[in-house]
Amino acid sequence: MTTASRARRAVRAVLAFGVLVGSLVPAYFFLLADTTPFAWDFRAYHHAAALALDGQPFVGVSPPVGGGEWVYPPITVAAFYAYTLVSWSVAYLVHAAASIVAGLACAHFVLGDLRNRGVTLSRTDTALVAAFFTLSTYPMVVLGQGQLGLFVLLALLGAYRALNAGRQRTAGGLLALASAFKLFPLFLLVWFARRRAWRAIAWCLGTVTALCAAGVAAFGWSLHAEYVRFILFERSRVSELAAGMSPNVSALTLQRPLAALLPDVEPVVYTVLAAALLLPVLGIVYTHVGTQRDRAVAYLATLVVLLLVSPASNVHHVLYVYVPLVALLYTVGDPVVRACFLTGTTLLLAPVQPAILADVLSAAGAPASGTATVVAASHAVLSVGSLALYGLLVVLGGCVVHAARSRPVSEPATTPSERRVAEQD
Secondary structure (H helix, E strand, C coil), X not given: CCHHHHHHHXXXXXXXXXXXXXXXHHHHHHHCCCCCCCCHHHHHHHHXXXXXXXXXXXXXXXXXXXXXXXXXXXXXXXXXXXHHHCCHHHHHHHHHHHHHHHHHHHHHHHHHHHHHCCCCCCHHHHHHHHHXXXXXXHHHHHHHHCCCHHHHHHHHHHHHHHHHCCCHHHHHHHHHHHHHHHCHHHHHHHHHHHCCCHHHHHHHHHHHHHHHHHHHHHHCHHHHHHHHHHHHHHHCCHHHHHHCCCCCCCECCCHHHHHHHCCCCCCHHHHHHHHHHHHHHHHHHCCCCCCHHHHHHHHHHHHHHHHHHCCCCEXXXXXXXXXXXXXXXXXXXXXXXXXXXXXXXXXXXXXXXXXXXXXXXXXXXCCHHHHHHHHHHHHHHHCCCCHHHHHHHHHHHHHHHHHHHCCCCCCCCCCHHHHHHHHHC
């Protein structure tokens, strides 16, 4: 068996593992978990839209059933108004179907880009990539809770492809659309700045500003002030970090191990330290962006740093690194970098928590003493950081190795065809 064949088999194995774990997500929550948060977030969206139409406050409000909350900028509630014409259950089915279409669209673009680069893909590869974007761990979490993750991923993919093609206004507009809901994609403006995409930055900031102004005009200053307070002092999880975050909380941030290492400092220091540790690493990766692969690796590093610095990132936000990570699994040739990406991807696809291990071992009839030992050991390891956190750090390490081993190549000027596209955009 050739090295290329072994590498392709390894990629397929990792993608298949992600789909396998994804199939276990609903099995666990419906069969073993004490609480099944099915469609909780979507019910919060549906409830918030109904409240907004009635002129009532909706920021941070939970529906009668479920623990979801409205956590997005007020103007975005308008995107859910149409759902209020039907019951939440019917609306959820429509939303889930549209999410699957968005995931398949992501897979379609990734596969198309790989083929355009000369990568030979079998039917097995095509099926695995499509399944990975719709049925692996984090798409299943997003679908189960009725979240917006697959739509945001599609918008980020569109922004990434538009920037690569020189369509700066499109790139800025799509990044603004993603940021209108999730806010933290605005960190990707760092990557836009590295690419010197100043017009894209202007379009992004202008669009976000216009959306904020529209929100204030529609809902008033007081609701936006409440939103800012809610995001800063509740959704940021600063108080949880100060108290010591449980390993059963699905948070994804470098501030978690920093809190374990430095338990007595002010929680805001964790964010500063995370940025101080990770931004120089990003700077190292940014020194090599001369080739298409270099730029994909640098963009991946930007996404990883974004997730690790943000105190509000959840484990299902790992979904956003699927692009360009999946394509890089197929195209990276350096064996060390490929090993980092494959290992890191495997780790981040397994959202194991002590409570999950306890439930599974108990259901399997494992001895109580053995279960207690395993759970205690996992508690010690996962209190410092989740497997997804460790996986992202390994992926980031692969990005650094790639930058260190890359030969310096001048960043190519925009091609004439790209300039024509940019002028037409």
